[in-house]
Amino acid sequence: MPYASSGFVIKHDLENEYALVDLGNAPDVSLEEQLKGWGISLENISLVALTHLHSDHAPPAGIRTITESADCPILLSQTGWEHQGDERVVEMKSLLEKSGRMELLDSAGEMECGNWSVSWRPLTHAVTGQPVFGGNTAFRINTVIVSGDGPIWELFTEDNKPFFYPAQGDPVRTMAVNIAHLSLEDLKLQDYPEERKKRWREEHGLLEDLLKTMVDPQFNDFYMNLKTLIPTHIRRRMREESAILYKNEIDKICAEQGFGLKVVFDV
Numbered sequence: 001m002p003y004a005s006s007g008f009v010i011k012h013d014l015e016n017e018y019a020l021v022d023l024g025n026a027p028d029v030s031l032e033e034q035l036k037g038w039g040i041s042l043e044n045i046s047l048v049a050l051t052h053l054h055s056d057h058a059p060p061a062g063i064r065t066i067t068e069s070a071d072c073p074i075l076l077s078q079t080g081w082e083h084q085g086d087e088r089v090v091e092m093k094s095l096l097e098k099s100g101r102m103e104l105l106d107s108a109g110e111m112e113c114g115n116w117s118v119s120w121r122p123l124t125h126a127v128t129g130q131p132v133f134g135g136n137t138a139f140r141i142n143t144v145i146v147s148g149d150g151p152i153w154e155l156f157t158e159d160n161k162p163f164f165y166p167a168q169g170d171p172v173r174t175m176a177v178n179i180a181h182l183s184l185e186d187l188k189l190q191d192y193p194e195e196r197k198k199r200w201r202e203e204h205g206l207l208e209d210l211l212k213t214m215v216d217p218q219f220n221d222f223y224m225n226l227k228t229l230i231p232t233h234i235r236r237r238m239r240e241e242s243a244i245l246y247k248n249e250i251d252k253i254c255a256e257q258g259f260g261l262k263v264v265f266d267v
C-alpha cells in the first residue's frame with residue numbers, strides 16, 4: 001500500500017548482510033521476489049525483527065518464507081507474543097515456534113546479535129482486543145530506527161534517550177516512524193467511527209507529536225544527525241495529499257532548526 005509501508009531492509013555497512021524489520025504488506029509480490037528485486041537473496045538475511053504480529057507487518061506468507069527458507073534469529077517481544085491470541089495467527093505462531101529461531105525479548109533492552117547492534121522499546125498497541133503497553137516494539141538496528149505501530153509521544157521520552165543516542169558506533173541516520181494522522185484536532189474533524197479515532201489516538205502516531213520532538217532540545221542532536229525520515233502507516237484520507245502536507249510541515253521545522261534530513265516515502 002503506498003504511504004503505508006511496514007517492511008524494511010537494512011543493509012550492513014561492512015558485509016553483504018541484511019536485516020529485515022517486519023515483512024511488508026505487498027500481497028501480490030512474495031517476500032523473496034521483493035528481495036530479489038534489490039539483488040538480495042534470503043541467505044543474505046542475518047536478522048529478522050518483528051514489531052508485532054499484525055498481518056500488515058507480519059503477513060502469513062512472509063512468516064512462512066522466513067521460517068522455512070531463511071536461517072537467522074527472529075526477534076519479537078514476549079508481550080507482543082503473549083497478546084497475540086487471534087485465531088488468524090495461530091498458524092504463524094506455530095511456524096515461528098517450530099523454526100526454533102525465535103528469540104522472545106524483554107520489553108526493552110539492547111544486545112549484539114551477530115554483526116548487528118539491536119536496541120528496542122515497548123509502545124502501546126492492540127494486537128488483539130485492548131491496547132497493551134508492549135503490544136508493539138520499536139527497534140533500532142545499527143543506525144536505523146523503525147517504530148512499527150505506536151504513539152510518537154510514548155517513544156520520544158527522557159527515559160528513552162539511550163534509544164536515540166547509541167552509546168557506541170555511528171548515530172542514527174534513518175528513522176521510519178508511524179504517522180497515521182495529522183493532529184488530534186484534524187482527527188476530530190474526520191469522518192471516521194469514534195472507535196477508530198480512539199484507536200488512532202492511543203495506538204498510532206500523530207504528526208503534531210513528531211513536530212514537538214523536533215523542537216525539543218533533548219532530541220536536537222538526534223535530528224541534526226538524521227539523514228532520512230520515512231513517515232509510514234499514513235491512514236488519513238487522501239494519502240498522497242496528506243503525505244505532501246506532512247512533508248511540508250516537517251521541512252518547515254527542519255529549515256527553522258537547521259536540520260538537513262530528507263523526508264522520503266515508500267512510493
Ligand SMILES: [Zn+2]
Pocket residue numbers: 052054125149
Ligand atoms: Zn498494527
